[in-house]
Amino acid sequence: MIKRNIPIGLPSMGIEEWEACRGPIESGWITQGPKVKEFETNFAKRHQVKHAFAVSNCTTALHLALVACGVEPGDEVIVPAFTWVSTANAVKYCHATPVFVDIDINTFNIDINKIAEKITAKTKAIIPVHLFGLCADTEEIRKRFPQLMIVEDGACAAGSALNGKPAGGLGDVGCFSFHPRKSVTTGEGGMLTTDNDEIAVRLDRLRNHGASISEEQRHHGPKPYILSAFEMVGYNYRMTDIQGAIGVVQLGKLDLFIDERQKWAEYYAEELKDIAWLKTPEVPKGYKHGWQSYVTYIDESISPLKRNDIMELLQQKGISTRPGTHAVHMLDVYAKMYGIKPEDFPEAFKADQYSMSIPMHNKMVKEDFEYIVEALKSIQ
Structure with missing residues (x-):
């Protein structure tokens, strides 16, 4: 037997991704712009949702999703005990409390039968994790706990589905990762998805400092010298157009x-x-x-x-x-x-x-x- 060297994960990228970077570099539009928009549009179409918003990574996606769903200090959020630390960390970013629930060892996903005992008057949301690419049973979660906002941690689940419905449209907000160990990658990067128009407006503004319009909209508008209005405290969680260009190519191969x-x-x-x-x-x-x-x-x-x-x-x-x-x-x-x-x-x-x-x-x-x-x- 000849010894080989097989890494646990390796991104599949080549000349197409390399060439895709030329457009943003040559145009000078490197921050969030037209390529990010194209990536978002294509991702939303593939995952059968109305809205998709690219961000810097899945952890920031989880944070924005919880904020947009109204999670506030003092609230509780249900989280599976077996997941990457970001799932719980995002709850702490909101000054809320992650409440852990055990998993089903056969799927590695949250054990739905153990959720009810952890719900209190403070429980605002639940984060079912589609671990390793297998969707959590969000349909059953919605059926049993209609009062909870559902934030899908789909870091591993681009292209996954439950009963024909893609991940990202199974809850109120979906969150995805484009880390190099994922099926498709932009190096770092993440995506938020939702069918809720009100949540979509909040997500779009929150990722861009809380601005009422994006820099691209302002730049191409009639008065680009007028700064945007800011009606909320937001974050700088944007994706670059270089990443967006790579994402367009990668998504086509998903x-x-x-x-x-x-x-x-x-x-x-x-x-x-x-x-x-x-x-x-x-x-x-x-x-x-x-x-x-x-x-x-x-x-x-x-x-x-x-x-x-x-x-x-x-x-x-x-x-x-x-x-x-x-x-x-x-x-x-x-x-x-x-x-x-x-x-x-x-x-x-x-x-x-x-x-x-x-x-x-x-x-x-x-x-x-x-x-x-x-x-x-x-x-x-």
């Missing part, structure tokens, strides 16, 4: 990327099914998985090695792995802030300790997947 990942997800599932200690991802009926990551679960009660030892062994063979993500309630900052113990959310604890993401990206070739499968099968 479905091809997902289809290719789906093919290899099926390959992994078939080839790894006989490894008793390794559980591969489940995709419930009616869900379209975006496969941002391929996250397995190791049963250490029957595995020949512990999870971390398996990850080390694979690393020695040139195969990068990672835990799926972390249990936020176990991170020092939140554990100390709220006096939470690891066992308070047992399924999130297990996911933190025993999940393992193996390489899944569009730069991989057939031999890479075969090498990974052979390496896993050889662990005894």
